[in-house]
Amino acid sequence: MGKTLLGISASPRKLGNCELFIKDIFRRMGEGWELRMARLPELDIKPCRACYQCLFDQMKCPREDDFLPVIGALAQADAYVVAAPVYLLSANSSLKALLDRGLQFYAFVDQLWGKPGVAVAMAGIDGMEGSGKRDVESFVKLTLGDLRGSAVVYGALPGESLLGEQNSEIAKQLAGALLDPAMRLKPAGPVCPICGGDTFRFMADGRARCMLCSGSGFWQFENQSLAFHMEPGDHPLFLGKDEVIGHAQWLRGMKARFLEKRQELKAVVKPYVGMGTFIESKK
Ligand SMILES: Cc1cc2nc3c(=O)[nH]c(=O)nc-3n(C[C@H](O)[C@H](O)[C@H](O)COP(=O)(O)O)c2cc1C
Incomplete structure (x- = not known):
């Protein structure tokens, strides 16, 4: 039996950049893998009603929609790729709609924990990715996966993400990272020493907070580079x-x-x- 890669696309566009890029990563993973896809905007994922029922008794969300089949497919997959288009400076809402139901993930900790995952923020304009990269990284972390790599990929017209050496190198590296933990990608710039995130909020008291793991601490220049010295926050959601x-x-x-x-x-x-x-x- 082959292994399954689950591709989660938050784009409404059939054969749009997110879908194509996921398929490009899959193609590079070689023999022995099959691809299962979820196109989130086509699925019925209702908003969380904050009833907290998923934390008690049967640990099952009472909403009847496509959420559980998606989580079931994720639980069964051997690895996953999430790709979301950047809309107005963040990952589009279909990804967040899925994530908002995430207290239900606690019923699947054993199946989800440590699953290899990679994340792609698809942006149309170079430099206009907003919080997209953090948003897709946070999806993998909060679904309790082992985030092996993430990237902002630029491509506006459907298919453009497949053009150019740079994008094809990213697809290759992400495929390699899914196959081999030793090939995990590290951001080129300064990162949070706790979780590897590279999106920060700089606070008035001179401290910084990691927008991925919520750790906080001080920052300073060391060897002409910014270094962060962080402590985990009081509510680590995915560190262990x-x-x-x-x-x-x-x-x-x-x-x-x-x-x-x-x-x-x-x-x-x-x-x-x-x-x-x-x-x-x-x-
Ligand atoms: C409503 C809307 C808002 C967008 N906002 C942004 C944006 O803020 N920054 C950006 O770089 N691209 C933006 N784009 C461009 C898309 O991110 C880009 O076309 C991407 O390739 C879409 O991926 P897809 O083909 O998988 O749907 C926007 C596109 C739409 C439709």
Whole structure:
């Protein structure tokens, strides 16, 4: 039996750049692999209703849609590629819609943990990727995968991502990283020493926060390069399997905290009940 690569494309375009680039990576992985694809905008992935049912009892989201088949395919895959088009400076919303249902991932920790994954942010204009790279990296990290590499690929017209030496080298490297952990890609610039992310928020107190793992610490120039000295945050979401299970447990504890504070919360909410008029759906 061959191994399965799951390609998750967040693009609505059939044979658009995300789909083509995933297929290009697959093609470079050689014999013994088969490709399964998910085109997220075509699937019915409803918004999370914040009911937290996926954390309790059967650990199953009550929404009836295509979310569980996608997570099931991810759980069964041997490796995965996620590619999302950059829309208005971030990965497009179909990727986030899937990720927003992610408290359900805690029911699949054993199947998802450490699965090789790579991430591609597809941008039409060089330099206009916004948070796209972090967004796709965060998808792999939060689905508990082993992020072997990520890249911003430039290509606007459908098929353009397959043109040029640079893009083809990226596809080759990402395929190699999926096949062999020793070939994992490292960003060329300074990275977070905890998670390897390279998207930071610079704080007023002179510290920086990693936008991937939420670690924070100070930064300074060392050998003419920026270096980050970070500590993990209080809620590491993917740094270790035990931390993942611990965070799910902490979330379960919110139920008791809510019940404790219920009366106090009810009182502060009361003056806002019935305030304003809401736009109604035409549906
Ligand atoms: C609504 C919309 C917004 C876009 N915004 C950006 C952007 O902010 N930055 C950018 O570089 N490209 C932007 N693009 C271009 C796409 O990222 C680019 O065409 C990409 O190749 C699309 O991938 P696809 O062919 O897989 O759909 C935008 C495209 C659309 C349709």
